[in-house]
Amino acid sequence: MKLSLRELSVSFRDPDGRAFSALGPISFEVAAQQFVCLVGPTGCGKSTLIRVLAGLLPATSGSARCDGELISRPMDQFAIMFQDANLMPWRTVLDNIALPLEIDGVPRASRYETVRALLPQLHLGNFEASYPAELSGGMAQRVALGRVIVQAPRVLLLDEPFGALDALTREKLSLDLLRLRQRNVQTIIMVTHDISEAVLLADRVLVMSRRPGTLVEDIAVELPRPRRSHMIYLPEFLRLAKRVRESIETLNSL
């Protein structure tokens, strides 16, 4: 599915009632099955952008469309992954992953079957009966990933999904994500703070300005797929990472 943003902007009201601009105007297109990473300074409106695309927040002006249809509510075949795992503490791992299926009215036996088939790939084989409080941060985030996978989305919105994890765990999880994607290729928009992560995963890295975030640079990443963790030592990777870094640093020095 193809996404297109045209002059999209969002403004909020502060407690005194004054409007302030949080995002945009920003325009770009994402081709079907493309993986795009958004990087930019803290508070530049990346998460706001994700929320608009998820249909959770209305645009103040401009538009976001998916295959030509205006996004004004949560769309079919979209899935979102949040900054924290965002699990329901009263549900077991099994029931947390099965939640989207339950909402869709899939019978219990069949949704459990689907989830149980998925657990080994998520390295959660022995944890189906565990509660979120018993999981480590990385495990919790893999549950959240599982909850996205069962939705079989065609557009995946990732809001810094691995931000709270240590470097090695996040790299492992992001490569897990790529591997799972090989089977069912989606359009992905991912917000991240991590330049290496952006370059390693994406087809394109979009650099956003400070608030209100606009597009300052659109960098194509032409590394071969499937991506491997050792690619971070390739000269091409280093050249791209340097370019993204310089682009962000120019912003910060302004």
Added chain:
Amino acid sequence: MRKKSHDNTENRKDAARVAAALCPVSPLLTVGCLLLAWQWISAREFISHILVPPPAEVYQAFIDSLADGALVKHASVTLEEMLYGLLLGVGVGLLIGYAIAKAPLLESILSPIIVAFQSTPIVAYAPLLVIWFGSGIASKIVTTAVIVFFPTLVNTIVGIRSVSPNLRDLMRSLKAGRWQMFRHLEAPSALPVILAGLKTSTTLAVIGAVVGEFVSQGSGLGYLVTSARNLYNTPLVVVAVLTMTAISLSLYGLVAYVEWRFLVWRRRPSL
């Protein structure tokens, strides 16, 4: 030096172990000590037996009132009033609490009335309730309902309002309907707070029922207390009071069990 500190931690561990072992029986120990003190005081006759009857007399009154069926009769009346009162008060509290949590406008409309009701002593307007609802069981049910309504209301509002906004977003992105939002998100996340409110409500329910029985005579443990006092039958007064305690402790225990059974995820993580 090192040896000593080692001993200290060992001692502390021992103390912790003893405390852990005593934990389940410590309430029994307290009750046992109180009974001993009671026996001792009444045996010495520091105070007249009419004021503080010895445990043996109370026990005899307990057996007698069981034998002639009076205790069971009055206790079941009070229990019935409490249960219906809880059902009504908690039910209405849940409904209005949910409505208020969802519509802040409703809160500004209703809260003056609710707070006024809550801050007026129930004992003061219980006679009014008897005038309105008659001297039968209905007025006692209403008194109980009024007193258990407030904790349920407040806890429902707090519970529903504390639902995680991120989980709300998740449910919206999954295109959950209104009922699914309630069933899968709002109800389970408010449940711990609501059950905490229900625990308070069960202990208040006995107050509501007994206040009602004090005001309009007829039957129930409150009536038993008044009539036994008029006959200077202090042992029977004590029996009635202890029965109230037993009823309210049992209901509290029942809710605590429900909590333990249904909030598995809130028990200590095993990891």
